[in-house]
Amino acid sequence: MVEYLWLIPLFPLLGAATNGLAGKKLSKSAISVIACAAAGLSFFITCACFIELLRFSPEQRHLLKFYFTWIASGDFVAKAEFLFDPLSSVMALIVTGVGFIIHVYSIGYMHAENGYYRFFSYMNLFLFFMLILVLSANFLLMFVGWEGVGLCSYLLIGYYFDRRSAADAGKKAFIVNRIGDVGFIL
Secondary structure, X not given: OHHHOOHHXXXXXXXXXXXXXXXXXXXXXXXXXXXXXXXXXXXHHHHHHHHHHHOOOHHHOOEEEEEEEXXXXXXXXXXXXXXXXXXXXXXXXXXXXXXXXXXXXXXXXXXXXXXXXXXXXXXXXHHHHHHHHHHEOOHHHHHHHHHHHHHHHHHHHOOOOOOHHHHHHHHHHHHHHHHHHHHHHO
């Protein structure tokens, strides 16, 4: 099952793309099903991969899955690869499990809001970037996940952009994340 590790972040990305691009034409129930199914499928695959990881001896619980060379310039090579070890697997379980619960809760909480599709698109995108952050095997890919999480935090906090307080809070979160970027890069 670990060979399907790439599906864990892919499902939320597909959910974000589907709801983001076709959300205006979909019903609220279809949007909810797409978003929750994406989060739920990611959680299911994470559970299956975690169970498979437990079958290995403790010394072998360090799986590195290479997918493709992302950037190659001279001696510098950045690979798109995921690390699935005890720490990243538990973090992926927490991210997908809690993410799924938040998606389900949000159905009722956000049902009367305008831009319903936009909210669930942002939620799935947040889940995607968080999974990139916790599964990445190198700092460059981890930084992409970190930046994506910062962007999605800004989008979700500023979801009610027509309210000045929410828009200001979104800007503040974005600026604070840029300060955190300096620490990350150092």
